[in-house]
Structures are given as C-alpha cells and as structure tokens.
Amino acid sequence: MIAIDFGTSNSTLGLASPQGSRLLPLEQDHLVIPSAIFFNLEEDCVQFGRAAITAYTRHYEGRLLRALKSVLGSSLVEEATQIGQEKIALREVIRKFIAHLKGIAERHAGRDIARVIFGRPVWFVDDDTTLDRLAQSQLESIAHSCGFTEVHFQYEPIAAALDYESGVAKEELALIADIGGGTSDFSIVRVSPKRHRLPDRRQDILANTGVHVGGTDFDKWLSLGQVMPHLGYKSHYRGKADRELPSSVFFDLATWHRIAFLNGRQTSSLLREMHQYAARPELVHRLMRVVREQTGHQLASDVERAKIDLSCGASTSVQLPYVDEGLVLAFNSPDFERSVAGLTDKIGQSIRECVRNSGVSADRVDTLFLTGGTSSLSFVRDACSRAVPQARVIEGDKFGSVGLGLTIQANVLMKATVA
C-alpha cells in the first residue's frame, strides 16, 4: 500500500511495507516533488516536478500547470485547458500527476500497487460539506482511473500527528498545525506511544478545523498588493478617474492555478482593449508582454521567492527584466505582513476554533507541532502560538511530516487487513 500527500505546492509518496514506512525518492534523491506538470510540446513529452519547472524556465514551448489541488471541489476540474492542438481537462492533468507517483512506487516495489491512502485538508472547500464531499470524490475517482482499487483518506493534520507521535516518550495533548500551500489545518490530538499503532484512534482526536488559506494565497496577496500595480492593476481608464481597469486578469495572473487560463483568445482581446483605453498604457504593455510570453509562472515564482526571503530577512528585491527592461521591485516585511494580515487573521481564527471545539482549555495543550512550508513565517507561527501560549513549540519536517504520517497509517491499515 502507498501513501500520497498530494499537496497544493509539493507532494510526497510513501511506501508501507512490513519492514517499515518510508518516503520514496521522487526525483533523484529528492523525497519531495513540486506539484507541477509541464506539457513539453517541443519534445512531445510530459514532465513532472523540478524537471517540469526547469523545462518551463528554459522556455521550451509548452504549458506549465501548478497548484492543481486548488481546483478540487469546483467545476474547474472538468474545465479543459488548451495544450498545443489538444484540450485537456484538469481532471486528466491531475490524473497524470498521480499516475506518475504510482508508477514510481511500482518501480520501487517491483509490483502493481492497488491500495492508496491520500491526505486531505480538513476542508477542501471552506464550510461547505457538499463541495467538500465533491472534492474528495473527485480525487477518489481520479485515483480509481489511475488503477487504484482501494482508496483511503486521512486528514492531513492527523497524519502529521502520527508522524509526531512516532517520536514521543509519553502521552501528551498536542495541537498540530499544518500550514501549507493551499490550506491551514489544525487538530488537537492525544498522542501516546502506547496507542501509536492502534487502528482506531477516534477517541484521541479532540477537534479538527481548517481554512482554505495557505502560502499560495500569501503569494497572491503579495502580488496583488505590490507587483500587479506595476502592470496596471488599480490604474484607470483614460479620462475616467472613477473607472479602474478590470481586475480579473490581474487576479488570474496572481493565482497559481489560474495562470494557465490566461492564454485564450478572449484574454488577448480584453488586453488589447485595456491597452487602447488605459490612462497608463505603458503598464498594461507590461501585462501584455507577460501574458504573450507566458512568463506568468516565472512572475509567481519570483513573488514566492520574495516571500521566502522575507521569512528570514527584513527586506529583499526581485529583478523582473522579463516584465520590463531594468524593472526591480523592493519588498519589506511590514508591507508584506500588511498585505496578508487578513489571511493571518483567518489562520488565527481557525486555530482558536480548534482549541474551543476540543473542549479543553488552551493551557492544557502541551505541545504545538508545526509543519507545512508556510509555518516558516514567524508572524504565522506567532498567530498559532497565541492560541496556546503555554505549549512548547516543536517544528516538524515541514514538507515530509504529512507524508510520513500517512505512510505510518498505511502500514497500520495493511496489518489490519492481513490480521
């Protein structure tokens, strides 16, 4: 049985076996692969992970798609995107990615693998049980179309709890915070070395909450706040100070999973019209260049890089010559924190709700276990700590904890079936 942490930004793959649970290398020695796929039209092949991103940055003709987990639970899954002469539905793009992981596992194991456990956020779609169920069933049916016959799901923070639990020496109450690329998920769990391998842990799970806010949203709001205005966002039509240019193109360009939709003819005619009537056509000219030359993902990556720089420094800058010759934008932490304050608040609310729902008082939580790439941001960590100020903070494997925990669970499930 295998475990797949299909993440918005990164994915891992675990193989459960009687010898133990481990993550498998996915690209050379890397245990983590960016959830990216590139349809390389020049070489007529499909590439995954870092190879996909490299081919895109080397300007091979083709299409890059990222953050596709974000479309689960929406009709976008069935929407087709033009790739060369073909139109391919996003469901099929996700299928290719999952099938790629399955293939790696099968090559490792030397046999077919029909059983899988996937991680899932507490909410794929915030507070909407119907769409949430739809998202899971979409992923399940994609898994079936890859050839899996048995498909399980587990909440991502519970999986992270299982990983944390494998190293604890005594029973404790832990608040698990998994703050990733697409969602922030929280669980309060009684972790215990004695109960670690029991198949049914329901009584140890006191609460789960989650919110559809993650690192890709931080990128989006940093981009909209500090980059898109340099491409015309919030500027006006000529002679009409009360009429801003339409925002949809800027939103799409700032949203990882929507960038690929900007290539259509409709966008080109909208851009031409915006350029013709804009008060600042030179800014719209930059926007047109990015769309025409398909450097939207490069721009999103540069914004992400600025965000990551700000997680360990007060300021940074990025060079954007592919937007405009000599264009350099400076970023600083206070402006960044302001741009994303609404998102940080939502994360804080969700974690407080988790503590409330657990029925235990905040000071009884022993440990705050942090995982997920976005937990690298100090102000996000602070927002989590404030909910359980007495708890000691443990930083887990930011990109591997969920996958490792899922693999532990896969092992337990496997043993339960054998028994």
Ligand SMILES: Nc1ncnc2c1ncn2[C@@H]1O[C@H](COP(=O)(O)OP(=O)(O)OP(=O)(O)O)[C@@H](O)[C@H]1O
């Ligand atoms: N040092 C850092 N500072 C800030 N953000 C970071 C840092 N390193 C990674 N990130 C962000 O973490 C996010 C990816 O984290 P992770 O791999 O945990 O997400 P994921 O598992 O793919 O997403 P999800 O679980 O929400 O579907 C990205 O948005 C990335 O930009």
Ligand SMILES: [Mg+2]
């Ligand atoms: Mg994750």
